[in-house]
Amino acid sequence: MPPSSSTTSARSSRRPRRRRPQGKPQQQPKRSLFDEVGVTAVDPAPFADLGLPARLVRALADNGMVEAFPIQAATIPDALTGRDVLGRGQTGSGKTLAFGLPLLAMQQGSARPLHPRSLVLVPTRELATQVTDSLKPLAKALGLYVREVVGGTSFNRQVDTLRRGVDVLVATPGRLADHVRQGTCVLSEVERTALDEADQMADMGFLPQVRELLDLVPADGQRLLFSATLDGDVDKLVDRYMTDPVVHSLAPPAASVDSMEHHQFLVSATDKQDVLARIAAREGRTIMFVRTKHHADRMAKKLRAAGVPAGALHGGKAQNARTRILDEFRSGATTTLVATNVAARGIHVDDVSLVVHVEPPADPKDYLHRAGRTARAGATGTVVTLVTDDQREAFRTMAAQAGVKAKTTAVRPEDAELARVTGAREPSGVSLVAPKQRETPRGRGANPRSAKRPDEPTRRRRPSERGHDDGRRGQASSGRGARRGNRGGARQA
16 A cells, blocks of 8 residues: 555655765875885995096096085986986985986987987076086086076077087976977987976976976986975876886985074064064075065065165076076175075075075975075074964974974064074165166067066966067067167267
C-alpha cells in the first residue's frame, strides 16, 4: 500500500542524516632532492685539483683566485664529467664560478653567428652583468667570448654582438625571448645551460618564459641549476629538464650564517624617519631595503636632504642609471643604497657591513636574501629590521619561518644602543643635490617593450595599450620633427 501524502511530506521534510566526514590522511609534503641528500660537507680545495684546464687555472691565479670555495669544490668535478648538477649554497658562497668555470672549461670550438654554445639564465640585469664581469677575464685566457643580453640596453647592439658569435651567453629571460622571436638568437646549438637563482625567477613569474626557452635547447644538453629552494615551479623544472642530477646542498634555506647579527628595533612611526637618517649617516656601506620603487626614490631624496650621500636602485630605472648608482655605491661616492628586491640577490658589493629592512619583509626568503648582502665570503655583518607596534606579530611569524633569532630592542633616535649596534650618528643636515645624469629608458635601438619593464616577463599588450603607445609615439615624432625644424632654423640664422 502506498504511503499517505502526509507521511510522504513528513519524510521529505526530514533532513537527511549527515555522515560524519571521514578524516583523509594528510599528505606529507614532497621531499625535495636537497632534503633527501642533506647537507654536503666539502672542504675548500685548490682549483688545480678540480680537473680544470691549466690555462684556466693560471687565469684564476692571475686574478687572485687559487683555492675554490666549498660549493665550487663540490660541484665543478661533477659538472666537468658532463652530468647534470643541482646545487644550493648560501648567498655569497661562490655559485657564479661553480657553474661558470665548467661552461668555459668544456667549450670546444667557436660559436657560429647567432648560435651561442652555452647559456646562462638569470633573473635580473645586475646579476647578468655581475656574472659576465666575473667570467670575461677567465674566458679571454681561453679565447672565448662571454656577452650579456638584457633589457634596458640597445637591442640592435646586442644583435651585432650575437652576429659576431658568442660562446657563453648570459641573459635575462624576457630579452632573450625577444631575440628568439625575432630570429636574432638561435638556441639549437646550446650544449650547456645554467640557471642561477632559479627560485627568484619563479617568484618573479619568469618560469613560463624559462620553459619556452629550455624547450628550444637540445634535450641532450647538460643542465646546471642553482637555487636556494626547490619549491613549486623550480621542482617542476628539475623533473622536466634534468636527467639524474648530482645534488649538492651546502646550506639549508634558513639563516645559518654565524657571522651575522640579527636585530629587531621597535620604533614609533614618528621616530622612524629620524632613526633611518641617523643609521644612514653611519660610517661604512649600508643597504636599506624597501618594498616599492616610489618608496626607494622618496627615501633616498630625504636622506640626501639630511646630508647623507644616498642612491635609489629599483627596476623602474633605466639601465644606465642602475649601473651608475651601483658604481657609485661600490666606489664609495654614495654610502647608502636604498633598494627594492632587485638588489636582494646576486648583487655583490664588498664591505657592506649593515643591511636594514625599513619594513619587515612578508616572505622569509626575501629576508634571507636581503640579509645575504652582508657577511659575505667570511666577513661579518649586521641585519636590522625596523618594526612598529602593528608589525610585531607579522615579524615574529616571518622570523620563525626564516630560522632567525633577532634580538629585540626598543629604540629612539638618540639612544646609545642604536649607535652601538649600527654606528648611527647625527647627519650633517647639509642638503646634497643628486647630480643630473642623462638617463634614457628607451634609447635608440632599444626594444621598447623590453626596455620599459626590463626585469619582468614580456606580455602581449591589449589593443587599448597599443593605441596609447601609438599615440605617445605620434607625439614624440611630432616633437622630434619640431626640434629638427628649430635646429634647421638656427643653422639658417
